[in-house]
Amino acid sequence: MVLSMRFDRRILALVAVAVFTSIVFASVFVYYPVSVAVSPVAPPVYFEYGTNANQPDLGGANTIAVNLGSNKTSLEITIHPTYQVSYYKNISLIVNGDSKTYYVTLKVVTTASGLPANSKLVLYVYSKGAARSLSGHPTPTPSGYHTSLDLTTTSQTPQIAITAGNAIELDVYVYIPEGYQLPASVNAQLLLVYSPSTETPP
Structure with missing residues (x-):
């Protein structure tokens, strides 16, 4: 009985191995052709210089430095604020040069760190x-804007619709309270994300 039982187990094991082998090696693979065509286009949304780009800034020969990439798909801004509120008006544009509406999101990737406590960027x-207006005392703040983005936190704007042939303007607001040492340099990095769809970007 014991021998027979062992024999039965061996038979079952052999059958199981045979079935498993037939499953593994009997797979079939079907190949269908697929063609992917890539036809690049000129960027429909791009950066442009604002009216105050590269104009005189605070301190010596400093300027409100605005540099665009060769295809206007990248932007670098360097400003030179001081204590209290420094407001930089219309230093760059985001332009929709296409014939349809695009939805733009601005997203902070690297936050500005190193500013004194209670500072704002x-x-x-x-x-x-659009007209600009700053009000309030002792620290005036702007009003009438479409949306804002705090560059000291990881955040992003809601989608901004830019209709065909239109543009939006970018201003930078800096507040540095008195009584602190000024940092040598502070940097923030952003991404401009746009789409002809209102779907939330990944």
Whole structure:
């Protein structure tokens, strides 16, 4: 009985191995052709110089330095604020040069760190040609803007619709309270994300 039982187990094991082998090695693979065509286009949304780009800034020969990439798909801004509120108006544009609406999101990737406590570094987005107004005392703040982006935190704007042939303007607001040592340099990095769809970007 014991021998027979062992024999039965061996038979079952051999059958199981045979079935497993037939499953593994009996797979079939079907190949269908697929063609992917890539036809690059000129960027429909791009950066442009604002009216105050590369104009005189605070301190010696400093300027409100605005540099665009060779295809206007990258932007570098260098400003030279001081204590209290420094407001930089219309230093760059985001332009929709296409014939349809695009939805733009601005997203902070690397936050600005190293500013004194209670400082503020904010990007303000305005409709093209919109009036600016700062009010309040002792620290005036802007109003009438489309949306804003705090560059000291990881955040992003809601989607901004730019209709065909239109643009939005970028301002930078800096507040540095008195009584602190000024940092040598502070940097923030952002991404401009846009799409003809209102779907949330990944």
